[in-house]
Amino acid sequence: MMSPVSHLFLNTGSHTVPFSLSDFCQAAQHQRTPFNLEKFIDYRTPQLEGSDTRPEALMHIDKCIQRNISKLNLSNYNIKAITELETTLREKNNLPDSCSVMLGSGINTFLEELSLAFAKGRSVLLPEFDYFLFGITLEKLGIQSNKFKLTNGGHWDTADALAKLQEHDPAITLLSTPNNPTSRTAPVEFIETLATHTNGLVVIDEVYHLFADDPHVLCRLLETHENLVLMRSMSKAGFAATGFGYITGNTKIISCLRQLKGGTTISPLNVAAGKALIENHDLLAAHVKSCCQWRDHVKNSIEQHTALSCLPSETDFLLIETPAGQADAFTTHLIEAGIPCISYAPMPQLTDCIRVMPSSISDAITLCHFLQKLNDLAEGVLQKT
Structure with a gap:
């Protein structure tokens, strides 16, 4: 009879080598990104756990979230609530009939799902400076990334972006706008140019969309550019810990993502938070405006x-x-x-x-x-x- 621990030994032919947890973990460290999690946590903790007084508008939404959570039946996923919230988001964003919404748990999760669905064995094109976790996420998934240049002042270099599109034929072109770290918003014409000249998807991280002069300008492009995908979350509006976000684009694209997720898109806890956030959207938007x-x-x-x-x-x-x-x-x-x-x-x-x-x-x-x-x-x- 096989020993209960025999699966922890690797047969290398002439030798049987005991499995070493420390060696295994060390190998994983060498293969992963050089991103230093401990330093990042040390840097971010004061910002994420600040003692500043929370604005009254956000405290009101906090209470609405708490009330929604208190009513949850955590034995099921409440698909009806998910569907209703996705429908509400479609209406609030005035999306065309060809587009759908899928709830999710934030930008990085959406990027992972999009990359696994559309970019395996291909590449992703992004600016040389953008949200630092983009590169880490792609490296983690083993997906090649290529970068186009920025000009002085943090402007996107259209000519170089087009050249890189032709050279690499990426499955996804990815950028954030309004942009972190440049603080700028990409011109609509630049997004249209990318969407027109690529054979793949153009995926936009709109985590700062509520801070933009026109928060819905890219939603209006969805009708004319079926390869455009928008990712949003509420993390920059004071609700990072809710883990609530949504992605919108052509229904065929969203259906692929649903298929990949196996039908369940988001936790009931996130739905409860999202419902309160969307129901209080005007209050949240007024807070961001201030x-x-x-x-x-x-x-x-x-x-x-x-x-x-x-x-x-x-x-x-x-x-x-x-x-x-x-x-x-x-x-x-x-x-x-x-x-x-x-x-x-x-x-x-x-x-x-x-x-x-x-x-x-x-x-x-x-x-x-x-x-x-x-x-x-x-x-x-x-x-x-």
């Missing part, structure tokens, strides 16, 4: 009261252009002053930019302190020159 107004106020204040300028932003962050070669120094001094900041020095096209979150500049007094610090830093650079 965040955008404060972002624009901070931007205008920087440009009016300092010698610095900002890049256009349709996200929840601002990129401030510092004097040449000073991004790291500005970042260090601002962090020491208690103002969260990220240097873009490693990014050639945005090497003099620093990134700040207007939400961390919570009031007029903090803003004055921030502006004074920027002025002091800028004057210090001028004195040295």
